[in-house]
Amino acid sequence: MLLKIDLKNIMKKYAIIVAGGSGTRMGAPMPKQYLEIGGKPILMHTLSRFFEAEPKAELILVIPEKDFSLWKDLCVQYKFFIPHNLVSGGNSRFQSVRNGLNSITENEGLVAIHDGVRPFVNPEVIQESFEVAKEKGSAIAVVALKDSIRRLTDDGKSVYQERQYFRLVQTPQTFQIRKIKKAFDVTELHTFTDDATVYEHQGWQVSLIAGNLENIKITTPEDMAYAAYLFK
Ligand SMILES: Nc1ccn([C@@H]2O[C@H](COP(=O)(O)OP(=O)(O)OP(=O)(O)O)[C@@H](O)[C@H]2O)c(=O)n1
Numbered sequence: 001m002l003l004k005i006d007l008k009n010i011m012k013k014y015a016i017i018v019a020g021g022s023g024t025r026m027g028a029p030m031p032k033q034y035l036e037i038g039g040k041p042i043l044m045h046t047l048s049r050f051f052e053a054e055p056k057a058e059l060i061l062v063i064p065e066k067d068f069s070l071w072k073d074l075c076v077q078y079k080f081f082i083p084h085n086l087v088s089g090g091n092s093r094f095q096s097v098r099n100g101l102n103s104i105t106e107n108e109g110l111v112a113i114h115d116g117v118r119p120f121v122n123p124e125v126i127q128e129s130f131e132v133a134k135e136k137g138s139a140i141a142v143v144a145l146k147d148s149i150r151r152l153t154d155d156g157k158s159v160y161q162e163r164q165y166f167r168l169v170q171t172p173q174t175f176q177i178r179k180i181k182k183a184f185d186v187t188e189l190h191t192f193t194d195d196a197t198v199y200e201h202q203g204w205q206v207s208l209i210a211g212n213l214e215n216i217k218i219t220t221p222e223d224m225a226y227a228a229y230l231f232k
């Protein structure tokens with residue numbers, strides 16, 4: 001029997017996990033991505049989620065070059081064997097993502113970009129982000145707001161905003177490789193707060209998908225207590 005495989009439909013998948021930051025707002029003795037919760041460093045949980053969701057995806061971990069040996073020691077200490085490539089971080093999240101993208105030699109395929117400090121991403125969200133990005137070019141995980149919101153005005157007052165028109169933006173943010181590489185080949189702007197804003201700067205519309213509420217970005221000390229609770 002002849003097995004027909006449609007090579008065009010087998011797209012290579014990558015995930016860039018950015019963890020090049022210093023965790024200033026956490027104020028811990030070491031950058032927050034290496035802190036232990038639920039028995040292992042935060043970054044290992046995040047990499048495990050991607051491995052669970054997409055075992056064939058190539059994982060690229062972006063951390064400061066000075067931390068390479070610390071990370072390798074942690075992998076030995078925690079018996080962490082999920083395969084991944086290490087790439088040096090940059091001075092900003094934008095630059096860390098760009099370093100990750102530059103390490104991918106292919107132009108075809110899909111790449112998910114994810115904050116290393118979001119260890120609670122649902123594997124189903126990761127899978128959907130690849131499916132939607134394949135179809136539409138991009139997939140940005142977002143969640144609706146639960147609270148009312150107000151916009152502060154320059155005269156010290158505030159105005160009501162209709163919350164149904166707003167979404168909180170998470171990662172993964174997943175893209176067709178050719179397009180996101182082109183998008184990152186620009187001078188960094190202060191408006192580039194995530195990867196969606198970089199993509200949009202090309203005049204392209206992003207596609208939104210539903211994220212998961214627990215997929216918090218561990219940022220300040222209170223988040224550690226909540227994260228520890230979620231891991232129980
Ligand atoms: N130069 C940088 C800065 C940030 N990040 C990553 O981008 C994600 C989101 O950034 P943030 O939560 O702001 O992390 P930090 O920059 O470490 O935190 P802080 O702003 O409090 O210093 C994190 O996984 C962080 O490691 C990165 O890869 N390279």
Ligand SMILES: C[C@](O)(CO)[C@H](O)COP(=O)(O)O
Binds near residue numbers: 169193195
């Ligand atoms: C990319 C991001 O996590 C989407 O919410 C967020 O914009 C990162 O912000 P930070 O100021 O770099 O933490």
